[in-house]
């Protein structure tokens with residue numbers, strides 16, 4: 159079936175998780191294109207900062223995406239605020255937990271599940287009635303490359319992102335033949351606050367790294383800025399894509415999932431080993447490791 163182009167630039171949009179990272183990037187990118195943006199986040203200060211950075215009109219709401227009532231109230235407010243059809247809803251808010259399955263704190267896993275999966279379900283259910291009444295618009299749900307492959311110490315995160323993918327793909331089929339569509343976004347590593355804000359009780363690899371060290375390692379291997387990610391996502395939505403891969407690493411993960419559906423981690427582990435030995439060979443890296451021997455990249 160040919161792709162149906164969509165127009166979101168200049169038209170009203172909703173974005174959750176807009177106080178930071180990809181959500182802030184989307185708000186800035188779309189506001190610059192002339193879109194009125196309804197932005198929400200649990201972080202009041204970050205959200206204010208995003209709002210201050212926008213060149214155009216914004217509706218801001220502090221809320222918890224895990225709370226269905228909060229999200230429904232926001233949808234009612236957006237309905238009043240709209241002066242043109244709602245073009246897109248970006249269910250983007252998300253958090254991370256790093257832990258082994260054995261060492262997992264059930265409260266952390268539940269916290270993540272309620273935000274990463276519950277938040278997407280709540281946002282979809284709250285805003286879908288507006289889009290179906292208009293018979294146009296797009297629901298854009300953020301999964302991850304960890305919604306394509308399972309990774310060690312990311313069981314709760316992977317489970318939530320596989321769930322977002324399954325939920326959104328099922329919705330996409332339900333919406334066939336209507337003017338409304340559903341899109342899944344699979345970012346690779348994006349330089350945001352996700353690792354700094356993650357819940358990490360201890361180093362699951364048993365190497366005694368601090369939370370800061372693990373966050374720094376994550377940031378060192380990210381390939382894409384949040385601004386670039388926002389550009390790729392907006393372009394993908396406008397081109398009518400059903401599934402948007404963000405960053406070169408996302409394309410590599412996607413290929414691995416198809417070519418080595420069982421043995422993909424053997425290949426990832428090999429690539430990491432090569433990357434680490436190359437980094438260990440670089441003079442700057444040798445100096446860094448001498449200062450902090452635990453900070454070598456290991457994921």
Ligand SMILES: NC(=O)c1ccc[n+]([C@@H]2O[C@H](COP(=O)([O-])OP(=O)(O)OC[C@H]3O[C@@H](n4cnc5c(N)ncnc54)[C@H](O)[C@@H]3O)[C@@H](O)[C@H]2O)c1
Pocket residue numbers: 174175176177178179180181198199200201204221222223224250251252253273300301302303344345346347348349350351352353355380384
């Ligand atoms: N950064 C990456 O490498 C990466 C990769 C794949 C997928 N993602 C996904 O992209 C999305 C955006 O993450 P990011 O990387 O920009 O991280 P980020 O931490 O910079 O931004 C996430 C935002 O979500 C907000 N948030 C968290 N819990 C919330 C709640 N209960 N209610 C409302 N808002 C809440 C945070 O306050 C924050 O502003 C997430 O769904 C994340 O899982 C990120």
